[in-house]
Amino acid sequence: MKKYWSFFKMRLMAGLQYRAAAMAGMSTQFVWGAMEILLYRAFWAEHPGQFPMGMEALSSYIWLQQAFLTLFAMWNWEHDILRSVKEGTVAYELLRPTDIYSMWMARSVANRLARASLRMVPVLVVASFIPAPYGLRLPASPAAFALFLLASVLMVLVVCSYHLLVYALTFYLTDPNGLMVLSVAAADLLGGAIVPLPFLPDGLRQFAQLTPFGSMQNVPLRIFSGSISLAQAPSVMGLQVFWIITLLSAGYLLTKKGLRRAVILGG
Amino acid sequence: MIEMQGICKTYRVRRREAGLGNAFKSLLSREYTEIPALRDMTFTVPDGQILGYIGPNGAGKSTTIKILSGILRPDSGACTVDGLVPWENRKAHVARLGVVFGQRSQLWWDVPVMESFDLLRDIYRVPAPVYRENLNRLTALLDLGDLLKTPARMLSLGQRMRCEIAAALLHGPKVLFLDEPTIGLDAVSKLKVREFILEQNRLCGTTVLLTTHDMQDIDALCSRVLLIGKGRLLLDGDTAQIRAMAGEDLSTEEAVADLYRCFGI
Amino acid sequence: MKLYLKFLSIHLRSAMTYRSSFFLSCLGQVLITTNVFLSVVFLMDRFQSIGGYTLPQLSLCYAVILAGTSLAECFARGLDAFGRILSQAQFDRIMLRPRPLLFQVLCQDMKPTMFARVLQAAVMLIWALGAGAVRWTPAKALTLALMILCGAGVFFGVFLINACVTFFTLEHIEALNIFMDGPREYGKYPFGVYGKPVLLILTFLVPLALVQHWPLQFLFDRGPAWYGLLPLAALLFLIPCGLLWRLGVRHYRSTGS
Numbered sequence: 001m002k003k004y005w006s007f008f009k010m011r012l013m014a015g016l017q018y019r020a021a022a023m024a025g026m027s028t029q030f031v032w033g034a035m036e037i038l039l040y041r042a043f044w045a046e047h048p049g050q051f052p053m054g055m056e057a058l059s060s061y062i063w064l065q066q067a068f069l070t071l072f073a074m075w076n077w078e079h080d081i082l083r084s085v086k087e088g089t090v091a092y093e094l095l096r097p098t099d100i101y102s103m104w105m106a107r108s109v110a111n112r113l114a115r116a117s118l119r120m121v122p123v124l125v126v127a128s129f130i131p132a133p134y135g136l137r138l139p140a141s142p143a144a145f146a147l148f149l150l151a152s153v154l155m156v157l158v159v160c161s162y163h164l165l166v167y168a169l170t171f172y173l174t175d176p177n178g179l180m181v182l183s184v185a186a187a188d189l190l191g192g193a194i195v196p197l198p199f200l201p202d203g204l205r206q207f208a209q210l211t212p213f214g215s216m217q218n219v220p221l222r223i224f225s226g227s228i229s230l231a232q233a234p235s236v237m238g239l240q241v242f243w244i245i246t247l248l249s250a251g252y253l254l255t256k257k258g259l260r261r262a263v264i265l266g267g
Numbered sequence: 268m269i270e271m272q273g274i275c276k277t278y279r280v281r282r283r284e285a286g287l288g289n290a291f292k293s294l295l296s297r298e299y300t301e302i303p304a305l306r307d308m309t310f311t312v313p314d315g316q317i318l319g320y321i322g323p324n325g326a327g328k329s330t331t332i333k334i335l336s337g338i339l340r341p342d343s344g345a346c347t348v349d350g351l352v353p354w355e356n357r358k359a360h361v362a363r364l365g366v367v368f369g370q371r372s373q374l375w376w377d378v379p380v381m382e383s384f385d386l387l388r389d390i391y392r393v394p395a396p397v398y399r400e401n402l403n404r405l406t407a408l409l410d411l412g413d414l415l416k417t418p419a420r421m422l423s424l425g426q427r428m429r430c431e432i433a434a435a436l437l438h439g440p441k442v443l444f445l446d447e448p449t450i451g452l453d454a455v456s457k458l459k460v461r462e463f464i465l466e467q468n469r470l471c472g473t474t475v476l477l478t479t480h481d482m483q484d485i486d487a488l489c490s491r492v493l494l495i496g497k498g499r500l501l502l503d504g505d506t507a508q509i510r511a512m513a514g515e516d517l518s519t520e521e522a523v524a525d526l527y528r529c530f531g532i
Numbered sequence: 533m534k535l536y537l538k539f540l541s542i543h544l545r546s547a548m549t550y551r552s553s554f555f556l557s558c559l560g561q562v563l564i565t566t567n568v569f570l571s572v573v574f575l576m577d578r579f580q581s582i583g584g585y586t587l588p589q590l591s592l593c594y595a596v597i598l599a600g601t602s603l604a605e606c607f608a609r610g611l612d613a614f615g616r617i618l619s620q621a622q623f624d625r626i627m628l629r630p631r632p633l634l635f636q637v638l639c640q641d642m643k644p645t646m647f648a649r650v651l652q653a654a655v656m657l658i659w660a661l662g663a664g665a666v667r668w669t670p671a672k673a674l675t676l677a678l679m680i681l682c683g684a685g686v687f688f689g690v691f692l693i694n695a696c697v698t699f700f701t702l703e704h705i706e707a708l709n710i711f712m713d714g715p716r717e718y719g720k721y722p723f724g725v726y727g728k729p730v731l732l733i734l735t736f737l738v739p740l741a742l743v744q745h746w747p748l749q750f751l752f753d754r755g756p757a758w759y760g761l762l763p764l765a766a767l768l769f770l771i772p773c774g775l776l777w778r779l780g781v782r783h784y785r786s787t788g789s
Contacts, residue, residue, distance in 0.1 A: 024706030031710050035718050038726040047579045177556045185563035194571035201577050278787065338627045340785045354785060362630040373625055377546035386542065389535045390629050 007110030033066040052198035056133035057225035063127035063136040071116040072217045074187035085170040108160040151220035154240040161247035168251040171258025192218040215240040269312040274344035276305040304330040306498040317475040319489035327498040328478045365435035369447035374419040381415040391438035405433040425456030445477045496532030539639040558648035588663035597719030599653035600683025606646035610637040614695035675760035682763035683743035689773040699780030742766035
């Protein structure tokens, strides 16, 4: 737990140095959110009957998406880790007394939390003052809010486990960039970034929900906005847990084997 | 002929204190600190001279170079290089000027040096026969040969500096500014560079203005030395005079430090 | 012009030295914009039309914007990376060469990977035309060409403003991304779809609607023919941009930093 805290502190301090960048980032996120909502408003005005979720729920979804962007973004790689695996310097990490895999996890989680905590608050505050149905509204029940918080934690873990698996695969690939590029595109498409999953055509929608990408932003944002009901939540969150366990153990085994190879090759 | 007459230049630096409050305050009212870089700088360099321009860091050397090359406009004073005011006739002026910065490259990193040279020929619109002649001469004198086929990123520092110097002279400039051309070079490369500068000056009558911290450069090359400190011209003489003040052996760090101390800089 | 082509070939060859990363970044860029358009495809699959536009028409709309931004981004990359050019003192070197400053900045850096997106735009355009997005006349073909070229011009102006601001602030202002990355994302629909305030801003402030929304009305037989000439008016935007550039250079000459 302590290493999470120190990574978090370190990144928060680094982030605070770039206040101007953070402010500007918030202003762009605010504009992106507004443009998305203006767009869906146009669809809503013409075809309200064909909406798979209410306008109010959709607005909450969009604002949360903007606020949490750095928390779940697939492009938020830890480039230091990637480099250390690629160049083989990762073997030196074995000299340290901690388990390398949990160290990577701590680092990824802490850095995401630190980055998001700087940007999140202003977007949320502004969005909650926007009149209905275009603003951010709290979930219908305290239970939904609690589930949302839990699902958010699981979301961060799914994203980070996925990243760890990519770092682990880097032991075996000459160039991880292709995998990274494809991951980002897949997460945009199947994770609910380009359109919320309920808007996807049948077939693709069900498929997307089963992939690890569907266990990312899709779950907490839709629990918050009520698009996933309290009754549906347990099974969806169960899938999140499944992916965390699967991705983590696959990555763990690959790292163990990869490290042994790196040591034999001499880094 | 380079003429500088009463050139003054002051930088205004925005004062910024730490803290979020101060960051906001500086949005509303800005406070400036004035830092004089050159105060009443006056000197003349006749054609064909090799002039050493020395002084401690922050003395105003690079400000002078920037004004002479037209990058910077002085606050007051007059300056001409071969009859042109550098910052007013930029294009005509720089077409007759070559500049080498020891710490920065003007070669394109990933392509063979020869391609950089060809590109410079097109940028400077050098007529083909002139270019061929200059290139042949520079290749022979600087011993470039095989280097021309190598990408710049694969050259050693000494090899790259020779290519940099050639790149600055392809268009046959009458005036050459060398800003710390021997910095970081090994002994052999330094000697080669010095030998070349003398040769170039003798063959083509190129006026050379050399800034350096290496007194051996000065000793080997310069017929005249300007010493500046805190933006003022402190000494205008030859190496003999410098030697008289600093002691016979100019090459030691102590002698140079003593020299600067003499002038209180 | 000959010199510019030489620079282009150098940048292309530099990029090709790292061949696999060149193709990967092509792929990455195309995937991003493909996703942008897929969002349109999915929503149109559900709703069939928006503001009276059909999917082929939206494909044409996005192809125009995509071609314009990609061309500008490829050739004005030097302006995009201007902060780096300033901080690494490359601008000093530029001033030491006897060619126009802006021209040299453009030569300094190019982004050949953007041609992948131009290709994507071409594919989308051809599909849109085949699917009958427009009833063609020669005048409409001319308008389409103007939209792409003047669109690139307006984006170029946005990049130029960004570079000019860098003269004074020395760092990239992320808020300007609203007008750089934003249109590439939200230009997937004619700007009128986003409502009147957005349309007004993009008509009179940063005239992107003049190369997209208004001429589209002419192409789709929803507006008068003179809308087809509005892309030319958008080029007026370049005048203040050019003046700002001069101001920036003057500032640089007096501070030297």
